[in-house]
Amino acid sequence: MQYNFDIQIDRSQNYAAKLEESLLNFGTKEVIPLWIADMDFRTAQPIIDAIKARADQGIFGYTFRPDDYFEAVRDWQRRRHGYNPDVKQMAFAPGVVPSMRIFLNLFTQPGDKILIQQPVYHPFADIVENSNRTLVVSPLRRDDSGDYTMDVADFELKAKEGVKYFILCAPHNPVGRVWSKEELKEIGDICLRYGVGILSDEIHSDLVFGGNQHTVMATVSPEIAAITSTFISPSKTFNLAGLQASTIIFDTAEHREHYLKTLKEMDIARNNCFSLVATMAAYNEGEEWLEQLLTYVEENMQFIGDYCRQYLPLIKPNKPEATYMCWLDMRELKMGDDALQEFLVKKAGIALSQGSSFGQGGQGFMRLNAACPRSTLEKALEQLRAALS
Numbered sequence: 001m002q003y004n005f006d007i008q009i010d011r012s013q014n015y016a017a018k019l020e021e022s023l024l025n026f027g028t029k030e031v032i033p034l035w036i037a038d039m040d041f042r043t044a045q046p047i048i049d050a051i052k053a054r055a056d057q058g059i060f061g062y063t064f065r066p067d068d069y070f071e072a073v074r075d076w077q078r079r080r081h082g083y084n085p086d087v088k089q090m091a092f093a094p095g096v097v098p099s100m101r102i103f104l105n106l107f108t109q110p111g112d113k114i115l116i117q118q119p120v121y122h123p124f125a126d127i128v129e130n131s132n133r134t135l136v137v138s139p140l141r142r143d144d145s146g147d148y149t150m151d152v153a154d155f156e157l158k159a160k161e162g163v164k165y166f167i168l169c170a171p172h173n174p175v176g177r178v179w180s181k182e183e184l185k186e187i188g189d190i191c192l193r194y195g196v197g198i199l200s201d202e203i204h205s206d207l208v209f210g211g212n213q214h215t216v217m218a219t220v221s222p223e224i225a226a227i228t229s230t231f232i233s234p235s236k237t238f239n240l241a242g243l244q245a246s247t248i249i250f251d252t253a254e255h256r257e258h259y260l261k262t263l264k265e266m267d268i269a270r271n272n273c274f275s276l277v278a279t280m281a282a283y284n285e286g287e288e289w290l291e292q293l294l295t296y297v298e299e300n301m302q303f304i305g306d307y308c309r310q311y312l313p314l315i316k317p318n319k320p321e322a323t324y325m326c327w328l329d330m331r332e333l334k335m336g337d338d339a340l341q342e343f344l345v346k347k348a349g350i351a352l353s354q355g356s357s358f359g360q361g362g363q364g365f366m367r368l369n370a371a372c373p374r375s376t377l378e379k380a381l382e383q384l385r386a387a388l389s
C-alpha cells in the first residue's frame with residue numbers, strides 16, 4: 001500500500017497535547033507546534049484496522065497478553081536489529097519513562113549516582129532528580145562541523161566515582177546520533193570495569209536513516225548484555241504514544257521478577273485493549289509503512305537543510321542519523337535562550353523545544369520535530385524567515 005504523508009490532518013478535535021499544551025507551555029495556541037515528539041501522520045493501516053476491529057466489538061474488559069505479543073517484539077528485534085532476545089527476559093511497561101523511574105526506585109537507593117550524557121532527552125534528569133538520586137553528567141562533545149561524539153575520558157572519570165547506573169540514549173535524542181558498535185563497546189566496557197549498570201533507552205532505534213545501522217547495546221558483548229536492560233516501544237516508530245505500552249528486556253531474571261511483582265502490586269501489569277492489538281499489528285505488519293515513513297522524514301530533513309542554507313544562513317540544522325528531531329544551532333542569532341524562545345513564539349509563530357531544557361550543551365539550540373507534512377515545515381520556515389527579516 002502507498003501512504004501519503006503530505007496529507008494535512010486536523011488534530012484540533014482530538015485532545016492532542018501538541019496543540020492543547022501549547023497554551024500551557026508557550027502562552028498561546030497560535031503557533032505551529034513542532035515541539036513534543038509525536039507525528040502528524042496517520043499510522044500504518046494494519047494498526048488502524050486492528051484497533052477498529054477491537055473497538056467494533058464494543059467490549060473493553062480486562063486483557064490477557066498472549067505469547068504472540070512478546071514473540072512479535074522478539075521477531076521485530078531479530079528482523080530489524082539482528083537482536084534475538086529471549087521472551088522470558090521481557091516485561092510489559094506502561095511507557096519508557098515511567099518504567100525507567102520504577103527501575104531506579106527498585107534497584108537504587110536515594111543519593112545513588114546516575115550518569116547521563118547531556119544534552120539529552122530531559123526526563124532522564126527529571127526521573128533521577130525527582131527520585132532523589134544524584135545526577136552525574138558527562139557532556140557530549142561537539143566538533144566545529146557540528147558532529148557529536150561521546151567524551152570517553154570524561155565518561156570514565158565520572159563512572160569510576162561510584163556511579164550505580166548509566167542511562168544511555170541510543171539513538172540519541174536530541175542530537176540524532178546512531179552510536180557505532182565501537183563507541184558503545186568503549187563505554188560499555190567502562191561500565192563493566194566500574195560496576196555500573198546500564199539502562200539503554202532504544203525507543204528511537206527503528207527511526208534510522210541513510211544507511212546507518214542501529215546497534216542494540218545488549219548485542220555488543222555477552223558481558224555488556226548481562227548488565228544492560230533495554231527499553232523499547234512501538235510508540236515513536238508508529239506514532240502510538242497515546243496507547244502507553246512499552247517493553248523492558250531485562251538484564252537479569254531477578255530484576256525482572258522483582259519488577260513484575262511491583263507492577264502487579266500496583267495493578268498496572270495489563271495492556272489496555274488497544275495497545276495490545278496495536279503492538280502486535282505494528283511489529284507484525286507495520287514494516288511497509290515504516291519504510292515509506294523513513295524516506296519521507298529523511299527528505300524533510302533534507303528540505304530543512306536546503307532551506308536554511310538558502311534563506312536562513314545563521315541557523316545551522318544538523319542532519320540526524322536517526323529520530324525525527326532536527327537539532328538547530330541558533331547561536332549565531334545571538335539571542336539569549338528566553339529571548340530566542342519569545343521571538344520564535346511571538347514573532348515567528350512556531351513552537352520548538354528549547355535546547356537548554358536538554359541540559360548542558362543545549363544553550364542556543366532548538367529542537368524541531370520534523371514528523372509533519374512538508375507543507376507544515378515550509379510554512380514554519382517561511383514564518384521564521386519573515387520574522388528574521
Ligand SMILES: Cc1ncc(COP(=O)(O)O)c(C=O)c1O
Nearest residue numbers: 037095096097098121173201203
Ligand atoms: C529518548 C526518549 N525516551 C522516552 C521517550 C518517551 O517514552 P514514553 O512515552 O514511552 O515514556 C521519548 C519521547 O520523546 C524519548 O525521546
